[in-house]
Amino acid sequence: MDGEEVAVAGWAHEIRDLGGITFILLRDREGTIQAVFKEDENEELFEKAQEVGREDVIMIEGTVKESDQAPGDRELMPTSLEIIGDAEQPLPMEVSKDIDSDRATRLDNRFMDLRRPEIHAIFSLRSHLIESMEEYFDKNDYINIQTPNIAKMGAEGGAELFPVVYYGEEAFLSQSPQLYKQMLMAAGFDKVYETGTAFRAENSNTSRHVSEISMFDVELAFIEDQDDVMDVLENSLRYTLEETAKKSADDLEELGVELTVPEEDFPRISFEEARRILKEEYDYEPAEEDDLDTKGEKLLGEHFEEQGHPAFFVIGYPGEKFYYMEAREGDKYGSRRFDLIYKGLELASGGQREHDMDKLMAAIEEEGIDPEDISFYLESFKFGMPPHGGYGLGLDRLVRQVAELDNVKEGILFPRDPDRLTP
Template sequence: MTTRTLIRDLAAADDGPISVSGWVETVRDQKKVQFVVLRDESGAVQLVNPRTDDNTELCDVISGLSQGTFLTAAGELKHDERVKLGGVEIKLAPTDSLTIAAHAIAETPIADDSGIDKRMDWRFLDLRVPRNSLIFKVQTTFEHAMRTWWIDNDFVELHTPKLMASASESKAELFEVGYFETKAYLAQSPQFFKQMAQSAGLGRIFEIGPAFRADPSFTSRHATEFTSVDAEISWIDSHEDVMRMHESLLVAGLTAIKEKHGDAILEQFGIDVVVPSTPFPRIPLAEAKRIVAERGYEVPRADDDMDPEGERQISAYVKEVFGHEFVFLTDYASSIRPFYHMRHADDAGLTNSYDLIFNGVEISTGAQREHRIEVLEQQARDKGMDPEELDFYLDFFRYGVPPHGGFGMGLSRALMLLLGLPNLREATYLFRGPTRLLP
């Protein structure tokens, strides 16, 4: 079998016999010569076939090629700086130069101007576009860099279950599924299990895994199934320790992305990846609301939270004043935070928690957790919860848990904002929403 060469490696290869495999992107069938642009996962190259009396069979094959046909091409590699596509081309041999692996239907169901829903219907074709496939190369680098940072800093990777006997946070957004003679719930987050690891003495843990929210939202930034990036650490003094860990992790991830994909991102998305300086700006929520009001926008919510326009406004302020794409909004009211968030020592109405805003949108929530069992039980009652229904969780604390905290971050949402995408669907390999279960 002829050794396959990736197209990205052709520039460094010597002139001479070569074999590449990929799919047909375009065919230009001219009177004296035929050109085929062949693309693989690494790039594109031009195949050239001069028409002669000796290769009429090959000419007919090329004339019949449809976009998307997968094939292997063998010929002579030639370096030529005049060739716009990579400075190389492959001249096909008169015979036995094309081996077709699978033909494609001539009429493609999507085009460059197809809407997002149509593109999602034909996602496997949509991802043949270099711009779209780049998203998941960036995602791979991002995840690898975060894992490397965690492992270098002595974190333990866990894989928590996604089938649960009871709610991890709120029953309002749970998917209920049949489970033999009883019922189970799809996990909204690994929150309880991350905290269990602190009681187990594992200290520093992380997970990248699926999470599910039965939220009927149709916004550009919500999904019913998403990938959650989570970390939890023991022996903290406050949520400030969690924020320092979080920002260090993001700097590691964005540094790797810029080094490996910075040029491609600039070419495909017009985005110059910025590695943020540390520390990220930190603004208490009450102060952030005052700043936003001074900019002419009153946050209308009466529930002590920040709304989407408020997030955009405070991000614009931070960009103008600090030149930064990230901002931690801190000190959220206990009324809108989960029962397990620790309250301020001098003000039970506030929590040791934060939201991380990136380019105008919240991507993460983090906090110091309450580790004292008697306080935790009371905070659950204050939220109208029955501690007996939380017994499996509260048992962690009855046998001792160190002061700890952590965060959960949406992977696709972070990628969407990094690349300036208009919709979370583009940053998700196969999106799931209230009306989408296919493909």
């Protein structure tokens, strides 16, 4: 690098004026480099450097020089300087200084917030997580699918749906590709995945929820039981973390995060066993009998983390949505539904689906859903439906857990919640 002629373009991250000498720290996507403007060496260039304001877009040509004193042990001796894009002053928020603006200010000025190297790293990491995840399924001959976002009815009943006016007709934004990916099992697609969006009109502001969720959905046919589905989830998550640890080494360093890839098999415990651990080790009983709740998942996460297991499955959740298969005679779990908990947070839910039409109809009736509303889905069970299962994994949650963020919104470029529709 020493002596190399370069042209670099980026933002004026910091400007220091030492009287007769001006340092401009130029920031681009890769990092920063310091350019040195000396009055006694090139007065014209030095004068031009005085015009540069913080966060201006500039282009500098010059020679790289090794230097012990400079950040990154090198600096740029400029031969030309051009201001490509002016930044108004004052800035709406700080980029270079370590002043923590509150989250609302940061999200309001997201284009400035995203300039901060530690924020940028989150989205480079996110990109690598998604790339690696898809790579696993591409390599294993899954078909990448796109299902509709606008539907006549939600996949999971009427609650928490965003209404859309569809050419004068009432419609809703999709909560999940559940019904569509099951229909594709009836269509002989065998193995599918989708990177899509789920819309949930939850009127709550927690660190785990947003209104637009990036989901990674998987479905596969001709399975024996839920273990086949868990195998896919376990193997693909391990692959994703391994690949991301390599591709995003710089991002993880910027974030100060050590990403450990779980080498051993993920523990698979029953729902009852999970409740027992909570009661016996933490004297904690989740309020709802059919759930582990957020605190319970966190405590279980600690329990398994101590044993070297950041990820584990809980199998056999009681009565959930109609499409999950309930226990068959001889099953050792209460149902064929599971959750994957990663670093103390529910990351994915899945299981074997009910493919027996009579049992499915009984479950739909019990849930109080009008079969007419999902007749297009029920039709696909009548003409040869193979046994199948799958899961949905929250990509925003995956980013949150890997990057160790305090809120799922931190891992979304432009999050949507009950109070936020812009930017």
